[in-house]
Amino acid sequence: VRRITSLVTEREFLENYDATAFPAVAVAVDLVIATIADGALHILLTKRPDHPACGSWALPGSILQPDEDLDACARRTASRKAELDRLQFRQFETFGSPARDPRLRVVSVAYLALTTAPPFLRASSGDERLAATVRYNGDETSLIGATGQILRLPFDHDEIVQSAVRRLRIDLDRTVDVFGFLSDEFTLRDLQIVHEAVRGETVNKPAFRKRMLDSGRLEPVGRKDEGSAFRPAELYRLREGAR
Amino acid sequence: VRRITSLVTEREFLENYDATAFPAVAVAVDLVIATIADGALHILLTKRPDHPACGSWALPGSILQPDEDLDACARRTASRKAELDRLQFRQFETFGSPARDPRLRVVSVAYLALTTAPPFLRASSGDERLAATVRYNGDETSLIGATGQILRLPFDHDEIVQSAVRRLRIDLDRTVDVFGFLSDEFTLRDLQIVHEAVRGETVNKPAFRKRMLDSGRLEPVGRKDEGSAFRPAELYRLREGAR
DNA sequence: TGAATAGTGTCTTTCAGACAATATTCT
DNA sequence: AGAATATTGTCTGAAAGACACTATTCA
Numbered sequence: 001v002r003r004i005t006s007l008v009t010e011r012e013f014l015e016n017y018d019a020t021a022f023p024a025v026a027v028a029v030d031l032v033i034a035t036i037a038d039g040a041l042h043i044l045l046t047k048r049p050d051h052p053a054c055g056s057w058a059l060p061g062s063i064l065q066p067d068e069d070l071d072a073c074a075r076r077t078a079s080r081k082a083e084l085d086r087l088q089f090r091q092f093e094t095f096g097s098p099a100r101d102p103r104l105r106v107v108s109v110a111y112l113a114l115t116t117a118p119p120f121l122r123a124s125s126g127d128e129r130l131a132a133t134v135r136y137n138g139d140e141t142s143l144i145g146a147t148g149q150i151l152r153l154p155f156d157h158d159e160i161v162q163s164a165v166r167r168l169r170i171d172l173d174r175t176v177d178v179f180g181f182l183s184d185e186f187t188l189r190d191l192q193i194v195h196e197a198v199r200g201e202t203v204n205k206p207a208f209r210k211r212m213l214d215s216g217r218l219e220p221v222g223r224k225d226e227g228s229a230f231r232p233a234e235l236y237r238l239r240e241g242a243r
Numbered sequence: 244v245r246r247i248t249s250l251v252t253e254r255e256f257l258e259n260y261d262a263t264a265f266p267a268v269a270v271a272v273d274l275v276i277a278t279i280a281d282g283a284l285h286i287l288l289t290k291r292p293d294h295p296a297c298g299s300w301a302l303p304g305s306i307l308q309p310d311e312d313l314d315a316c317a318r319r320t321a322s323r324k325a326e327l328d329r330l331q332f333r334q335f336e337t338f339g340s341p342a343r344d345p346r347l348r349v350v351s352v353a354y355l356a357l358t359t360a361p362p363f364l365r366a367s368s369g370d371e372r373l374a375a376t377v378r379y380n381g382d383e384t385s386l387i388g389a390t391g392q393i394l395r396l397p398f399d400h401d402e403i404v405q406s407a408v409r410r411l412r413i414d415l416d417r418t419v420d421v422f423g424f425l426s427d428e429f430t431l432r433d434l435q436i437v438h439e440a441v442r443g444e445t446v447n448k449p450a451f452r453k454r455m456l457d458s459g460r461l462e463p464v465g466r467k468d469e470g471s472a473f474r475p476a477e478l479y480r481l482r483e484g485a486r
Numbered sequence: 487t488g489a490a491t492a493g494t495g496t497c498t499t500t501c502a503g504a505c506a507a508t509a510t511t512c513t
Numbered sequence: 514a515g516a517a518t519a520t521t522g523t524c525t526g527a528a529a530g531a532c533a534c535t536a537t538t539c540a
Contacts, residue, residue: 008294023309025270027339027350051251066266066348070339094337094352096270096313105309107270107350109337174413189519206521207502214501224511230517231510432492449494450529457528473490474537 028108029073030061030095030157032164033082035120036181036197041134041168043143043161044120045151046081049128052102053154057130057145059161061108074111082129084120087113088180092167093160100156112164114180134165136200141165172198175215179238187225187233188212271351272316273304273338273400275407276325278363279424279440284377284411286386286404287363288394289324292371295345296397300373300388302404304351317354325372327363330356331423335410336403343399355407357423377408379443384408415441418458422481430468430476431455460485 033044045057060081064073071089078084089111096107121131132143132151141162143151152158172178172195179186181194192208212218219239224232276287288300303324307316314332321327332354339350364374375386375394384405386394395401415421415438422429424437435451455461462482467475 023269023307025268025307026266027268027270064266064268064339064350067341069341070337070350091337094313094334096307096352098310098312107307107313107352109339109350170417174417187519204503205519206504209520211502228518229512231512231519233519430492447530448492449531452493454529471491472539474492474539476492 023105025105025107027064028061028106029064029070029077030059030108030110030160031074031077031082031113032059032110032161033078033084033087033113033115033120034164034168034181035115035117035131036194037117037121037131039193039197041165041197042117042120042131043134043164044082044084045130045132045143045153047128047130048154056154057132057151058154059157063106064109070109074113078113084113084115087115088177089113090167090171093163095156095160097156108160110160110164112168114178116181116183134161139166168198175217185221185223185235185237187235189233191236266348268348268350270307271304271349272307272313272320273302273351273353273403274317274320274325274356275302275353275404276321276327276330276356276358276363277407277411277424278358278360278374279437280360280364280374282436282440284408284440285360285363285374286377286407287325287327288373288375288386288396290371290373291397299397300375300394301397302400306349307352313352317356321356327356327358330358331420332356333410333414336406338399338403340399351403353403353407355410357421359424359426377404382409411441418460428464428466428478428480430478432476434479 031044035042035044044060046060048054048056048058060077062073062077062081064070068076070091074089074091075085075087078087078089090113092110092112094107094109098105100106100108130146132145135142135144143153143158143161145151153161168178178194178198182190188209191212192203192205195203195208217239218236221235221237223235225235226232274287278285278287287303289303291297291299291301303320305316305320305324307313311319313334317332317334318328318330321330321332333356335353335355337350337352341348343349343351373389375388378385378387386396386401386404388394396404411421421437421441425433431452434455435446435448438451439445460482461479464478464480466478468478469475
């Protein structure tokens with residue numbers, strides 16, 4: 001039986017504490033930034049400018065800085081590496097296999113970030129960013145590059161993407177917030193396209209509309225969609241406080 | 244625009260890599276070990292033998308060792324600190340506020356672990372372990388100690404417990420595996436008690452039975468519960484391969 | 487035989503899917 | 514008017530809750 005109370009006060013203990021006694025580890029944040037375009041889910045990849053895996057497409061990520069929150073690190077990474085702001089972030093899993101990074105032990109906290117398509121696709125227009133399409137094969141997913149080839153990501157990034165998509169689909173069933181894919185005002189058709197892209201299959205229109213409207217999370221803006229040919233659709237927004 | 248290809252090979256890069264250049268962080272694993280007893284959810288707490296927060300009830304946790312997997316660290320912690328083995332582990336969230344530990348920056352990967360009541364309660368009989376009861380107040384939860392008082396945990400452990408219970412209840416709705424609370428063979432009544440304890444409210448018996456049996460995840464053992472007064476119940480087990 | 491729990495049947499409500507009809511806008 | 518899309522209505526079937534009933538075991 002160990003002693004419960006110590007002869008040293010907590011203050012004395014902390015003043016004499018040797019912080020270098022712990023094993024050397026780095027904590028990183030990796031981002032799965034997703035959007036819906038052309039009715040399909042896309043993931044943003046950046047070309048690695050340095051070793052290791054120099055030149056391959058990979059998830060954007062950063063090493064956690066001292067005094068930086070995990071969420072703040074995710075925001076910083078999106079801003080610096082993908083030039084995207086005002087995303088909706090969701091931490092979904094932490095990856096820590098001992099050999100996942102060849103440099104040193106890196107434990108990576110993975111975030112899912114949803115965004116609307118336009119800035120995402122602008123960001124992907126350069127040489128160093130790519131909007132890879134998610135293709136479903138049953139429960140498995142693969143990433144498709146610009147020329148239709150299957151992309152294999154370095155480190156364990158394929159596994160991270162797999163987990164992110166699984167999480168996104170589960171959250172969708174539970175109606176966890178998926179409005180990060182849309183602008184502030186959207187039509188029910190837009191929302192349906194998001195659901196269909198995430199699920200990879202069509203959904204029943206009347207049932208979908210009823211379910212969404214009955215959820216009480218939406219409120220009509222009072223205006224109609226502009227600029228479309230044919231009958232314009234009613235615009236909705238997410239109700240205040242309904243997360 | 245940064246250079247994409249490097250004049251240095253990846254091998255040369257890794258040989259000259261300075262691993263001490265990263266900020267000093269420790270990674271820990273904290274466990275929320277849960278069981279069902281007397282129809283209520285309980286969480287295992289251990290009394291901290293050292294500073295900081297020496298003498299308070301807290302979640303068992305360990306610093307991640309070099310070459311140790313996160314899951315392995317969770318198993319080791321359960322074995323060493325709670326003397327429990329063969330638990331069902333689920334990583335659910337990672338906590339990394341800069342000031343959550345006064346010693347140094349500690350990023351903690353939190354695991355939920357389910358176990359059957361008997362060894363759990365034996366573990367709590369000593370002075371240094373406690374099975375705290377979870378009490379629900381709407382969406383909030385609090386931990387109740389042996390004398391009925393509300394326990395406040397050090398660090399951000401209250402927040403970790405809160406998140407663990409929320410996750411458990413969500414998983415229950417999606418029928419994610421909750422059989423870690425039960426022994427290999429159990430009655431439908433046992434399973435119903437688990438569901439009621441996690442949800443904090445009674446469930447409809449016929450509907451519950453039908454739903455469970457129709458799920459195809461259970462199979463009858465062919466024997467009946469022994470040792471109970473009155474009519475004995477049919478024993479079931481989780482079907483092979485039905486996770 | 488009675489007490490206590492295990493297990494089932496039936497009715498009703500709710501909700502989602504299928505299918506089709508109606509409404510609105512622009513060319 | 515006609516094309517194309519938005520929105521609504523109706524029917525049907527699946528599943529859950531409420532409630533009450535039957536079945537089995539032991540004292």
